[in-house]
């Protein structure tokens with residue numbers, strides 16, 4: 001197996017009396033997309049700062065792209081792109097294109113390479129019309145796309161995003177997610193992102209790390225995360241005629257029957273069966289008019305994980 005892009009072992013960071021990160025051990029392989037989630041103050045930003053060489057660990061080990069981020073900060077910055085939602089890496093008063101030029105120089109890219117990469121990113125992120133606009137005049141969605149372009153200018157192996165879609169409208173979120181999916185597919189970029197928006201996790205990540213009071217509380221798939229607290233997907237079926245309770249469908253459990261059996265909701269465990277199998281079983285016996293799938297409410301899943309660990 002290739003070497004991990006991120007590796008932590010028993011990583012600890014204390015602030016006076018607060019243990020912000022508590023013996024955190026995990027690793028991320030090249031090309032993975034990992035959601036790093038947890039309540040406010042759980043320790044997400046502190047971990048990211050240690051991964052990128054901004055904060056020194058109190059104890060334990062961290063390696064980013066195989067390097068010690070405190071000792072090799074410059075080398076790490078050449079291989080990692082970071083976007084902190086609240087902090088900008090762009091020059092506020094300059095036209096956007098100048099920020100790209102300056103960042104290219106900082107990364108020691110030659111002008112031709114900088115221009116070529118800028119052109120690609122600007123096209124993919126549909127930012128052409130904004131290149132001449134001072135950064136301070138960009139909308140929030142435009143600025144976030146610009147931040148991500150800036151973080152990717154030097155084609156890093158790892159892109160770390162702290163709340164990339166916070167405050168964005170639905171369309172901007174969707175475009176940004178589509179871009180990140182494509183970036184990952186085309187370049188194999190490894191993604192680590194923190195978010196409070198579970199849509200980001202669902203659309204972008206194949207693995208979730210849940211941090212709770214500085215500790216790793218879960219490491220696995222989103223489906224697995226839902227499974228750990230008993231949250232299930234629900235298939236909502238609209239039937240052509242009032243139908244007796246569908247309480248004998250293998251792998252599914254009737255949650256509700258409404259309007260005399262015209263609409264029935266069946267919960268199923270996505271690790272044991274599929275919506276297609278449940279639907280096939282029902283439609284072999286009844287006339288199904290319409291259907292919808294309700295995903296588990298992941299905010300609720302996360303809340304339940306905290307509740308299980310005794311946190312309010």
Ligand SMILES: Nc1ncnc2c1ncn2[C@@H]1O[C@H](COP(=O)(O)OP(=O)(O)OP(=O)(O)O)[C@@H](O)[C@H]1O
Nearest residue numbers: 015018019020038039040041042043044045046047
């Ligand atoms: N510079 C600092 N000085 C003192 N305490 C800090 C500092 N930075 C973070 N902390 C504390 O460490 C803990 C973890 O904070 P951190 O910012 O890593 O959480 P987070 O999971 O990123 O939260 P959020 O989702 O709100 O950004 C919190 O209790 C926070 O108050």
